[in-house]
Amino acid sequence: MTVKKTSDAIETFRRYLKLHNHNITETRDRIVKEIFMMNYHFEVADLWKRLHGETQISSSTVYRTLDLLVEAGLVKMVDLGEAHAHYEHIFGRRDHDHLVCTDCGKVIEFPATAINDEIEKTAAEKEFTISSHSIQIYGSCRNCAAKNKK
Ligand SMILES: [Zn+2]
Ligand SMILES: [Zn+2]
Numbered sequence: 001m002t003v004k005k006t007s008d009a010i011e012t013f014r015r016y017l018k019l020h021n022h023n024i025t026e027t028r029d030r031i032v033k034e035i036f037m038m039n040y041h042f043e044v045a046d047l048w049k050r051l052h053g054e055t056q057i058s059s060s061t062v063y064r065t066l067d068l069l070v071e072a073g074l075v076k077m078v079d080l081g082e083a084h085a086h087y088e089h090i091f092g093r094r095d096h097d098h099l100v101c102t103d104c105g106k107v108i109e110f111p112a113t114a115i116n117d118e119i120e121k122t123a124a125e126k127e128f129t130i131s132s133h134s135i136q137i138y139g140s141c142r143n144c145a146a147k148n149k150k
């Protein structure tokens, strides 16, 4: 992740906050910066660990900022079949969906291009306006499938 991209994300988020009359704060900038350094499907606890001890940031601020980032389209919530939600930053990334191994937790990303075409066609037919989509396919990765056979 380049520095440039993180600053672009912060800039875009600031613009969103201003447009929707939310406060622009150093803490929010700080949270965005941390999130864009995590290049995996993280959970709130991971983010919390990275922020903890460095600054006085309340958990409500973390959750609220995460919600706003999702609303702004910079971060996406990903359901990996666990009790808690996972997130990933999607700003400047190609749209993708996930194959999730329910045995080892491995997540394989694949481009959403073909699926998107189908979704858009269906939405147009039903006169439905899409705000976002999220597809997770659950199963076993190659390694786990081989182990399961034994
Ligand atoms: Zn988890
Ligand atoms: Zn696996």
Ligand SMILES: [Zn+2]
Pocket: 041, 088, 096, 097, 098, 109
């Ligand atoms: Zn992903």
